[in-house]
Amino acid sequence: MAEVEFTIDSATGELTMHVKGISGPGCTDIAKIASDLLGTPAHDWQTPEYYLRPQVRSQVRGKRTQ
Numbered sequence: 001m002a003e004v005e006f007t008i009d010s011a012t013g014e015l016t017m018h019v020k021g022i023s024g025p026g027c028t029d030i031a032k033i034a035s036d037l038l039g040t041p042a043h044d045w046q047t048p049e050y051y052l053r054p055q056v057r058s059q060v061r062g063k064r065t066q
Helices: 026-038
Strands: 003-008 015-020
Touching (some): 003 026, 015 026
Antiparallel strands (some): 003 015
């Protein structure tokens, strides 16, 4: 399940946001939505989860002849 964790420093107003539970660049879409609602974070970086790619298995089935 996707989760967005954010903190706002009460002294500086600096926003820090962390998207959890989404592998690959899909987290960028979630981060954009959160940024539209909360404002732009002070820094932008990708966690190791960002570089994980979903694994897709290809399945080839032969044609049956009777």
